[in-house]
Amino acid sequence: MGRLRPEEISSILKGAITDYESRVRTEEVGQVLEVGDGIAQVFGLSNVMYQEMLEFEDTRGEKVLGLALNLEEDNVGAIIAGDDRHIQEGSTVRRTGELASIPVGRGVLGRVVTPLGEPMDGKGQIDFEEDRDVEVVAPGIIRRQPVSVPLQTGLKAIDSMIPIGRGQRELIIGDRKTGKTSIAIDTIINQRDQDVKCIYVAVGQKDSSIAGVMGELEEAGALEYTTIVNASASQSATAQYLAPYAGCAIGEYFMERGEDALVIYDDLSKHATAYRQMMLLLRRPPGREAYPGDVFYLHSRLLERAARLSDERGGGSLTALPIVETKGGDISSYIPTNVISITDGQIFLDADLFNSNQRPAIDTGNSVSRVGGSAQIRAMKKVAGTLRIDLSQFRELQSFAQFGSDLDAATQATLSRGERLTAILTQNEGEPMPVEEQVAVIYAASNGYLDDVEPDNVLDFESQLLDRLRDSHGEVLAAIRDEKEMSDATKQKLDEALARFSESYRPLDTGTIANVVAGEPEGEAESSEGSGGSGEQGG
Ligand code: ATP
Ligand code: MG
Numbered sequence: 461m462g463r464l465r466p467e468e469i470s471s472i473l474k475g476a477i478t479d480y481e482s483r484v485r486t487e488e489v490g491q492v493l494e495v496g497d498g499i500a501q502v503f504g505l506s507n508v509m510y511q512e513m514l515e516f517e518d519t520r521g522e523k524v525l526g527l528a529l530n531l532e533e534d535n536v537g538a539i540i541a542g543d544d545r546h547i548q549e550g551s552t553v554r555r556t557g558e559l560a561s562i563p564v565g566r567g568v569l570g571r572v573v574t575p576l577g578e579p580m581d582g583k584g585q586i587d588f589e590e591d592r593d594v595e596v597v598a599p600g601i602i603r604r605q606p607v608s609v610p611l612q613t614g615l616k617a618i619d620s621m622i623p624i625g626r627g628q629r630e631l632i633i634g635d636r637k638t639g640k641t642s643i644a645i646d647t648i649i650n651q652r653d654q655d656v657k658c659i660y661v662a663v664g665q666k667d668s669s670i671a672g673v674m675g676e677l678e679e680a681g682a683l684e685y686t687t688i689v690n691a692s693a694s695q696s697a698t699a700q701y702l703a704p705y706a707g708c709a710i711g712e713y714f715m716e717r718g719e720d721a722l723v724i725y726d727d728l729s730k731h732a733t734a735y736r737q738m739m740l741l742l743r744r745p746p747g748r749e750a751y752p753g754d755v756f757y758l759h760s761r762l763l764e765r766a767a768r769l770s771d772e773r774g775g776g777s778l779t780a781l782p783i784v785e786t787k788g789g790d791i792s793s794y795i796p797t798n799v800i801s802i803t804d805g806q807i808f809l810d811a812d813l814f815n816s817n818q819r820p821a822i823d824t825g826n827s828v829s830r831v832g833g834s835a836q837i838r839a840m841k842k843v844a845g846t847l848r849i850d851l852s853q854f855r856e857l858q859s860f861a862q863f864g865s866d867l868d869a870a871t872q873a874t875l876s877r878g879e880r881l882t883a884i885l886t887q888n889e890g891e892p893m894p895v896e897e898q899v900a901v902i903y904a905a906s907n908g909y910l911d912d913v914e915p916d917n918v919l920d921f922e923s924q925l926l927d928r929l930r931d932s933h934g935e936v937l938a939a940i941r942d943e944k945e946m947s948d949a950t951k952q953k954l955d956e957a958l959a960r961f962s963e964s965y966r967p968l969d970t971g972t973i974a975n976v977v978a979g980e981p982e983g984e985a986e987s988s989e990g991s992g993g994s995g996e997q998g999g
Contacts, residue, residue, distance in 0.1 A: 488505060488507060488508070488554065488555035488557075489504065489505075489552060489553070489554050489555075490502045490503055490504030490505040490536070490552075490553045490554075491503050491504055491550055491551070491552065491553065492516070492547060492548065492549055492550060492551040492552075492553060493535060493549065494549065495540075495544065495547050495548060495549065495551075496741075497741050498539060498540050498544050498696050498697060498698055498738075498741070499537065499538070499539055499540070499738070499741040499742055500516070500526065500537075500538050500539075500540055500544070500547065500553070501535050501536070501537055501538075502514070502528075502535060502536045502537075502538055502553045503534070503535050503536075504553075505528070505536050505553065505555055507555070508528045508531065508536055508555055509528065509559065510528065510529070510531055511527060511528065511529070511559050511560055511594075511595055512527070512528045512555060512556065512557070512558065512559055512560075513525055513526070513527060513556045513558050513559065513560050513561070514526040514527065514528055514538055514553050514554065514555060514556065515553065515554040515555075515556055516540060516544075516547050516551055516552075516553050517551055517552045517553075517554075518543075518546035518547045518548075518551060519546045519547075519548060519551070520546050522546070524540060524541070524542040524543060524544065524546075524547060525540075525541045525542055525576070526538040526539060526540045526541060526553070527539050527541060527560050527698070527702075529738070529742060530742045530743075530744065537742040537743070538553070539697075539698040539701070539738055539742075540696075540698065541576060541696070541698050541699065541702070559593045559594070559595065560593065560594040560595065560702070560705075561591040561592055561593045561594060561709075562575065562576055562577045562591065562592060562594055562706045562709055562710075563577040563586075563588035563590070563591055563592075564577070564588060564589065564590060564591075564592045564709055564710050564713040565586075565587060565588040565589030565590065565713070566587075566589065567586045567587035567588060567589075568586060568588075568687040568710055569657065569684065569685055569686065569687055570683050570684045570685075570686070570687075571583060571586055571687055571688070572670070572674060572687075572688040572690055573586065573687065573688070573689055573690070573706075574689075574690065574691070574695075574699065575689060575691050575699050575702040575703040575705075575706040576699075576702070576706070577706070580690055581674075589713075590713075592709040592710075592712065592713060593709070594702060594705040594706060594709055595705055595761070596709075596712070596765070598761070598764040598765045598767065599765075599767045599769060599773075602770070603767075603769055603770055603773050604627075604767050604768060604769060604770060605768055605769070605770045605771065605775075606768070606831075606834070607625030607626065607627045607628050607768055607831045607832065607834065607835055608625065608768075608834055608835055609625060609626045609720075609768075609777070609835055610623060610624070610625055610626070610832070610835040610836055610837060610895075611624045611625060611626045611628070611647075611656065611720075611722065611779045611832075611835070612650055612654060612894075612895050613643070613646065613647040613650055613892065614646055614647065614649070614650030614892020614893050614894070615643065615646060615647070615650075615820060615887055615892060615893075616884070616885050616887055616893060616898050616901070616902065617820055617822045617824065617885040617887070618643070618807060618820075618822070619836075619840065619895060619898055620840060620843075620844035620847055620885075620898065620902055621824055621827070621844060621847055621848050622805065622807055622822070622824070622827045622828065622829045622832070623829055623832035623833055623835060623836040623840070624779065624781075624829060624832045624835070625768075625779075625831055625832040625834065625835030626656075626720055626768055626777040626779050626835070627766060627767050627768025627777040627778065627779055628766070628779055628780075628804045628805075628829070628831050628832055628835075629763045629766045629779075629780040629781075629782065629802070629803040629804050630779075630780075630781055630803060630804060630805050630806065630807060630829060630832070631781075631782050631783075631784060631799055631800060631803040631805070631806040631807065632644060632781055632782070632783045632784075632806070632807045632809070633783070633784045633785075633786060633791060633796060633799075633800070633806050633807070633808055633809065634785070634786060634789075634808060634809025634810065634811070634821070635785065635786050635787065635788065635789055635809070635811045636785055637811075637814075638809040638810065638811050638814045638821050639809055639814060639819060639820050639821055639889070640726070640727070640783050640785070640809060641669075641673070641726055641783070642820070642889040642890075643807065643809075643820055644660070644724040644726060644781055644783065645660075645673060645676055645677065645889075645890075646889060646890065646891075646892045647722070647724075647781065647892070648660065648677060648682050648686055648722070648724070649676075649677070649680040649682045649890070649892055650892035651682070651685065651722060652680070652681060652682060652685075654720075655719075655720065656685075656720045656721060656722050656779075657685055657686075657687075657711075657714045657719060657720070657721045657722070658682070658685060658686040658687070658721070658722045658723075658724070659686070659687045659688075659689060659707045659710050659711050659721065659722070659723040659724070660673065660677075660686060660687070660688045660689070660707075660724045660726065661688075661689045661691075661703050661704050661706070661707035661723065661724060661725050661726060662688065662689070662690045662691065662692065662703070662726055663691055663700050663703050663704065663725065663726065663727060663728075663730045663731045663734070664691070664692065664693045664700050664730030664731075664733070664734060665690075665692055665693060665726070665730075666692065666693060667690075667692045667693075667694060670688065670690050670692060673688065674688060676890065680890065687707075687710055689703050689706050689707040689710070690703070691703035697734040697735075697737045697738045698734075698738065700730065700731060700734035701731065701734045701735050701738055703731070704725045704728070704731055704762050705762060707723050707725065708723055708762060708765050708778070708780075710723075711723040711778040711780075712765065712778060714776065714778075715767070715769060715776035715777055715778040716769075716773075716774065716776060717774065717776060718769075718774030718775055718776045719776050720776060720777045720779075721776075721777070721778050721779070722778075722779045722780075722781070723766070723778060723779070723780050723781070724780075724781045724782075724783065725762075725780065725781070725782040725783060726783045727782070727783035727784055727785055728759055728782045728783065728784050728795065728799055729784050729785040729795055730785075731758075731759075732751060732755055732758065732759070732795050735751075735752070735755060735758055736750060736751050736752065736755070739751075739752040740752075748794050749793070749794045749795075751794060751795075755794075755795070755798065756798045756802075759782075759795075759798060759799055759802055760798075760802045763780055763782060763799075763802045763803060764802070765778065765780075766778045766779060766780035780803075782799060782803065784796050784799050789810065789811060791808070791826075804829065804830045804831045804832075805827070805828045805829040805830045805831070805832070806826075806827060806828065807822055807827050808822070808823045808826040808827045809821045809822060809823070810822075810823040810826075817886075818882065818886060819886055819887070819888075819889075820886075820887060820889075822885075824848060824851055824852075825851075825852060825855065837895060837944040837945075838944055838945045838946070839895075839896075839899045839940050839943075839944055839945050839946040840895060840898065840899050840902075842946050843899050843902050843903045843906065843946065844902055844906075846906065847881065847902065847906065850874075850877065850878065850881060850906065851878060851881060851882065853874060853878070854874060854875065854877070854878025854879075854881070854882070855878075857871055857874055857875055857878070858875065858878070861875060876911060877906075877908070877911065879915045880905055880910040880911065880913065880915060880918055881905050881906065882915075883915045883916075883918035883919065884901055884902065884904075884905040884910065884918055884919075884922060886919065894941070895940075895941070896937045896938075896940035896941040897926055897929070897937065899940050899946065900925070900926070900929055900936070900937065900940070900954060901922050901925065901926070903946075903954060903958075904925065904958050905918075907955075907958075909958045909959075909961075909962045910962075912962075913962075913965070913967075914967070917967040920967055920968050921965060921967075924961075924965065924968065925958075925961055925965075928957070928961050929957060932957070933953065933954075933957045935953070936950060936953050936954050936957060939953075
């Protein structure tokens with residue numbers, strides 16, 4: 461009785477498996493049944509996997525990549541990622557046995573790439589380190605750890621009231637032209653000294669907008685740690701569909717090396733539209749708002765890949781800021797409700813606030829961050845603690861005050877404080893502010909140091925105050941930054957500095973400001989006798 465040794469068994473099995481694979485390979489060639497609009501129906505690839513890369517051979521003998529997305533009983537619906545003009549009925553299609561992947565590596569930083577990793581900026585070849593599957597399974601709960609490190613956006617209204625933590629997913633949502641992209645770009649610019657790699661994914665935008673974004677980042681010295689993945693409106697729906705996954709894969713590359721990364725998806729409304737277009741061409745049955753039934757899954761499997769990994773896994777993080785466009789402020793339509801339910805909170809931008817020059821136009825009442833509070837530095841938590849309530853009381857009183865009834869002193873005080881708080885939370889784009897400076901100015905506003913400053917002068921007060929603090933009280937700012945805490949000693953020093961500064965504060969050149977606001981060119985103020993604003997100069 462011959463005994464089989466384990467090594468023999470395993471070598472026989474191995475042989476069988478290798479044989480099996482090679483047999484499968486040779487069988488897996490199909491033919492195009494029908495092609496058009498970047499979509500092909502393919503016959504004869506019965507073993508193909510969902511999301512497997514296919515190789516089409518076109519009439520010029522060139523190979524074009526495709527992606528199997530619709531697996532039906534006797535044919536496969538595939539999207540063509542490249543030039544489909546030379547693919548015809550009868551063209552050969554081969555399986556690759558590999559899922560869609562893109563090349564990643566440190567070399568993508570500072571570059572603009574297509575979703576398949578090809579350079580788009582004319583700066584030459586990119587050095588890649590590895591191929592990463594475009595779709596991977598998100599880290600499970602055991603591989604994660606809670607969000608506890610802040611991702612500073614540099615925007616006062618966000619870092620104080622809607623704080624974001626590294627590894628969090630926070631939605632930026634609002635109508636068109638309400639400043640959504642600006643918030644994302646400022647956040648990238650603010651990562652300059654924070655060692656966070658950034659990926660800006662542009663879906664279905666105009667090429668000129670992307671050039672603008674690139675210029676802004678370059679000017680701010682932020683391009684060197686940023687990658688732009690661009691699938692513009694001039695590119696195929698396929699490219700637009702793949703772009704967010706490609707951007708995510710680049711972010712994961714850094715996260716898995718223990719680094720911190722931030723990815724912006726601008727925007728997922730256009731991403732859903734591209735997916736809808738593809739799926740209608742693939743004849744998937746349309747559902748609500750004509751989107752295919754799995755459009756929720758489209759975004760959930762993308763966003764759940766944002767994470768903060770456990771220390772055993774290197775402790776890296778990927779923070780995601782998806783952007784969604786609403787129509788008429790309606791957050792209850794299909795894509796907004798989906799993405800709101802997948803993310804850890806939302807920053808809601810309001811067109812009316814934007815038009816009344818409250819910018820960034822964040823509707824603080826409707827904006828939340830469900831996890832970032834635990835990531836906020838203690839000093840900020842302390843000074844911003846009552847900000848949200850103060851502002852909501854202010855808004856409530858404001859609507860009463862409109863009726864013109866007599867107001868008691870306490871109400872007037874709340875109103876005037878509220879106006880100054882609202883003013884201090886406005887911020888120009890392209891000017892993100894370090895957290896210690898944010899703490900100082902919010903402290904000043906909520907402790908009454910601005911109560912005698914005209915709301916129009918609040919930002920001037922702020923900039924003069926910050927100059928003073930940087931020049932003469934650097935140690936106060938440094939203490940907040942380094943201790944991340946507002947100790948009693950720091951508080952006392954800050955109070956002293958604020959008291960002295962507010963006493964000496966004079967608004968800078970109010971005449972000029974009034975003219976600029978009135979839209980008049982400087983020096984051409986013929987009507988200045990009548991306007992009270994410039995009386996100071998004449999007096
Ligand atoms: P779109 O719908 O086109 O994507 P969006 O919501 O991304 O628009 P942005 O492009 O960021 O909006 O901003 C719209 C305009 O508002 C731009 O001209 C921008 O310069 C201006 N803007 C944005 N934020 C601010 C700000 N904080 N202060 C002043 N202007 C701003
Ligand atoms: Mg935009």
